[in-house]
Amino acid sequence: VDGWRGDDWFHNGAFRLGIDYIWEQIATRDNSSPFARTTFDEYDAAMRAGSAGALAKAHGLDQIGFWRKLSAHLAYDGFWQAQAMDQVLSRYPLKVPVMLVHGLWDQEDIYGATAVYRALKPKDTAGNMVYLTMGPWYHGQQIDDGKALGDIQWDQDTAKWWRRTVLGPFLAHYLKGTPMDVAPVTAFQSGTNQWQRLPGWPAQPAMTKLFLQPGDTVGFAPATGPVQTADYVSDPAHPVTNVPRPVRPVSYEDNHWKAWLVGDQRIVSSRPDVLTFTGPVLTQAVTIAGQPVVHLTAATSGTDSDWVVKLIDVYPDQVPSDPKMGGYQLAVGMDIFRGRYREGLDHA
Incomplete structure (x- = not known):
């Protein structure tokens, strides 16, 4: 839907290193020319090249028109x-019914479905033309087995349930005239592991704010006292990877790529160049829905910086039913923002 804002190529200006x-x-019309890899660990290849541009040129991508366009349009122009x-x-009338399918942990195209929903739903004045599904899936998992995503078990085959209960009736209704009972929004709630039937999305406006606190903590009330800062050293020579090394090529053969968004975040939170703020153990259920918004005040001594913010659900220290999940850090939401676009996405 939008290759710069959050699908495929960029996420808020930060390039996803996918030159392969x-x-x-x-590179070829019939995809017959394989990408020539020089290392098993993609991290090594990127660090030796020094930049995405140098890595692309070394592999001949400067001969490809699309790469030249990517390089020429770094801002959201x-x-x-x-x-x-x-x-x-958004510029055209709504003439046909649509069902938008969104993977809550879609590692390739997490932006588009909800963006299109926001654009089209106001046109659906009768409330029977625009439908939205939000499932606990990686990219395309709705047509695959949906019992789990990485190490996270859902207690049901979420994909099969959706195909039978939502997609099948929707298609039968609009293609054959069969009556259906499909909610405007069908959303899976992780934690309770239950599907919800909702009239719209988000179901209600945000009511609670979460604040960073002194002492590397977080809370639901703003901090008092003088303004404080938290500092760290970010070394471009030792960047934080999104997955544990070795960083392997994109593949759907295992969970390394397709389920990395639900990977245990202890590999990151334990690093000295990552700031971690932890709240007390929750004593009652907290529901997070919609698109979290971060208000970040930050400064860097460098020329630019990629700011990554993650909202993480920390499991209990021990989970008797599944011991490996003890202390697991599940990212409920995360995204990246390139600092140079802080004053406007359309210019660097």
């Missing part, structure tokens, strides 16, 4: 805005 994907899809499908569709 670009090469294999575009007219090139990207003109092809953002949520913006394109």
